[in-house]
Amino acid sequence: MTVTEDAATLAPAKEVGQPRRRKEDARLITGRTTWTDNMVLPGMLHLAVVRSPVAHARITGIDVSAAQQAPNVVAVFTGRDLAEEQGSIPCAWPVTPDMVNPGHPSIAVDQVNHVGEAVAIVVGRSKAAATDAVELVDVDYEILPPVLDMEAAVAEGADLVHDQLESNTSYHFVFDAGEAGTGADTEQAFADAEVVVSRRLVQQRLIPAFMEPRSVVVQPQGDNFTMWSATQIPHVLRVMLAMVTGVPEHKLRIIAPDVGGGFGGKLQVNPEEVLALLLARRLGKPVKWTETRSESLMAAHHGRGQVQFIDIASDREGNVKGLRVRLLADMGAYLRLITPGVPALGAFMFPGIYKFPAYRFECDGVFTNKVPTDAYRGAGRPEATFAIERIMDELAVELGMDPLELRRKNWIQAEEFPFTTVAGLEYDSGDYEQATQKALELLGYDELRAEQQRRRESGDPVQLGIGFSTFTEMCGLAPSRVLGSLSYGAGGWESASIRMLPTGKVEVVTGSTPHGQGHETAWSQLVADQLGVPFEDVEVLHGDTAVSPRGMDTYGSRSLVVGGTAVVKAAEKVVAKARKVAAHLLEASEDDLEFADGKFSVRGTPGATVGIQEIALAVFAAHNYPEDVEPSIDAEATFDPVNFSFPHGTHLCAMEVDTDTGMVKIRKYACVDDVGTVVNPLIVEGQVHGGLAQGIAQALYEEAVYDADGNLTTGSFVDYLVPSAADLPHFDTANTVHAAPGNPIGAKGVGEAGCIASTPAVVNAALDAVRHLGVSDILMPLTPERVWRAIHQGGDGGDRATAGTNAYGGAQTESTAGVSTPASSLGGDR
Amino acid sequence: MIPAPFAYARPTTVDEALQAIAEGGEDVKILAGGQSLIPVMRLRLAAPETVVDLSKVSELRGVREDGDSLVIGAMTTHADVVRDPLIQQYAPLIAEATETVADRQVRHRGTFGGALAHADPAGDLPAVALALDAEFVIAGQNGRRTVPAADFFVDYLTTALEEGELLVEIRVPKLTGQWGMRYEKFNRVAQAWSIVAVAAAVRREDGHIAEARIGLTNMGPTPLRARATEAALAGAAATPEAIAEAARSAAEGTSPSSDLNAQADYREHLVQVLTRRAVSAAAGL
């Protein structure tokens, strides 16, 4: 025992697993950052976009003459001016062979299909000049009826978003486990079932609301272009912009400098990025566009937006027999990068952690006159998790069973991993019981249940409820072959390279592009362990296609799982190359060398050692190296996973509901997540916290609301409620660890876990508090009004009024903000 | 976004300010703390020809006593109001409500007079001023006049201030006797305006409620008094039952709007609950 302990104390601590403080912080806490909007170039021109104030209309005329003559305006362009060269915003995920894609102009030419769509662009010598002239552009619209409600949009005789199309349906996607051979016949399962519970659930539209508004700068240099953009995906953007604009890929360099959050919202080829490139090419001058928050909320893509019809079948004892899901998924007006794929990504996750023998999924992608939807944290999986975790509670109520007992009865047991689900996915590892036990303790479950009982018995106006979410998610996007089978337009590999500098310092180049996660820190930890070099000696380079030429970027909880693995694989190659040089320098056989803590030593020959950092200098000098190798120990690797990874966890929410007002308040939130091996517990915990905040915000606060004319009522942070510190609870978090077998790190991914798991836990908790008062569903977000109506008037709380709040209006002074006015036709009762 | 261009005047006295307003052309806006005006200008929902900035008019700042009244300068910031000892002593309701206005940064800039002159029905201070029977001292080219709170708030974002006039100070009667006060605010997120709020001041005498003053926030185009409830409470027993009974009439005479956060009928319900809570707390129950 003492021997191993001594060895452990003598060896340098492993970096993986340490709560390393982040390298990124130094510039961020001192304001020495490089946001895209900070960029100033000589002669730079500024763009301001004229946007449609109407949801659906033909453009019958645009008069730009007044704007053109305004002071310091260089040029004004309309869609007509750019029609020949703008192409279409690409859609990389045609989920079915017959999917209908109407094409997506970056700037409207003949017709506008959502409020906020670009109709003209003013180029000014200053941002103020361009902004001032926006008001001088006169556009005539011939108003068309807006198509806003999905269920109405797919009804017979509905008005059409795109009148050249036959319907508002873009595609009909089906996954049937019986047909796929991964499960039994679903119709039969339902026909035979003793109990069937059916629900219609709604996933409201959300807005990613990254804190840094989108921004793009393009600098033309001869026939070359450099674009700085606040994007998650510089590599994908480069390929797509080359295809869309005809600027050859090798003439285009994309740089994502410091990027202030994305959450899927910056996983896009934005119309404004296309337009900035086209205008820089046309004008031969550097151009910049930075959006306002109002533009961001109105014109950057939204997320979620589904009506879910879900049926569950079981026997009387609570053994589930089948699951059937039909979705209406809101595409918005156009298909952007992965718009149609988001619900398809969720298609395989509706069965959750449960052993359903039969499963059928159908989804219609529906066009509406709203801004397109696309990826938002979780992308398809929060929607699926919400539906299954909600319906499990409903089934428990129907059966008179404890909701946890029902889950236990049906979830995959620890010894059953790897487990192939009815959706055909192979879940890799985990232990749902262990995570649940730990979460129950963390919450103080028994005590809260007792209090709930007391409050019920005394008829307390404040009732208490506890909600469960025992979830799993599909992370580590993605095995390229699987993506191919789903008709996705690209692979899911990631690339990394390692450069050993002469002084022994290490440059790691990654194709994953961070925007707040902490890649620079975590990758340094990985490399420090692999190469045995100090954490401080590692520099991580990313986000510039000239520096990091190959990459698939950051989304889908893929960076560590796929990109981190590529780094590890590259490091292994570096060690292998260094081993040959070491053997040469030590005059030993490679087979006799041991590599530990950054040093090669000859087994059985004390003192015969050479460090990998010394070898870096030796190959730089290149005076003495083996004849059959190149004088370099640099290496590069591309990793393509063979399977997804499947983090899981148990989230518990205790919720107080004031039955007098309908106000809900989270009393306690506890969760235990299993994200596999943890490289940096600080970063992992931070990711969970942030995800929780967003998932809770979906349940309680956020919704992109459109009024009957298709105006976005929640057009500023006054009405789109991103919660503050005062609106969120303390989170009690913990982990269990079941390493992912699919990658050498053992990591499963953590970026989306909190966001996917928390929403149903919160809603289930609120329902548990008031179920005895006859409430069985409340629409999200759970506004106090909806909760109060559900309690006192029955139903699901009903639709909200769509008018914006009456805060502001344009007078003298006082407090914060509010945008709705008659002038902007955003409603509001004046 | 960037506001539209405007002419800017920065007077240092009330007289200079009145002069600047008079000379400012058709569309003059008075900039007090700017915490509503500037966002509205940034959104280009307002594009005044001239902005008259009162921030250097030092005579408009501060709180003083004048006999039976507190006199609050119109340009006294929310932050200064909250920490003012005279307000703490004689009008804690103002401090309590002001503390709920927006956030710290906004309270550092936003002003008492500005908030009242803005007359946003969702703003917290108009209902408080109304409940406390404040008086508004208004300066114009022809001298000063005083308007009681009941006449000051005319309509949505509209006050008794005429063109060319300036709100200079607000006089709040000191409350004497055994008064309790409470501002009960209801909103969805901390930083937001009130969905509904209730300002209550209650004077107790021998176990009874002698007098109750109740101001309602966001229950109509202007702040309102809950007159029916006030009448029911006068002389009532200071018991939860009596207060609950009186609070049932809190929505009488209101005309709330419907928006994202609440439809009118829900506001009418909320105001009853909040009135019960505010009055109970003010009565020390």
Place this chain on the structure above:
Amino acid sequence: MTSINVRVDGMSYSDDVEPRTLLVHYLRETLGKVGTVVGCDTSNCGACTVHLDGESVKSCTVFAVQADGCEVTTIEGVSSSDGTDGALHPVQKAFHEMHGLQCGFCTPGMIMASIDLLKENPSPSETEIREGIEGNLCRCTGYQNIVRAVQQAAGEMSGSPAGADTLGAQA
């Protein structure tokens, strides 16, 4: 154009500005103080928070002309002038130590708001911290580590051991 004289982060500046120029645009575009950022139009997000004569304000909701004769401190001026690591303000240090930031866009404003809060309330409770920074939105952290950072800084600034709980349930 209107002439203004302001001191920003210890340096005096005299400039002619358009009256409509927001303080944050003056800081970013005229002075190159790009550490202070703009996150919204409506004074909700607080990303642009600076200190104006020692009090936190949202610099997107103040005109530059209103700062005439005033002292402005931005995130770039809170640590000692050489900007070396050892000279970080205790609040900056605590944000790093407690992982109180991810993308970092809200961070300058969050730090400036926190410094202002601690000046008025040197040992705030968790609730007081949460309410004290209600004017600053963060989309990444869920705020918990920001709260810990402010607690830690409060402890350090008052010379007592950190008031924060130990770092992270998992650390």
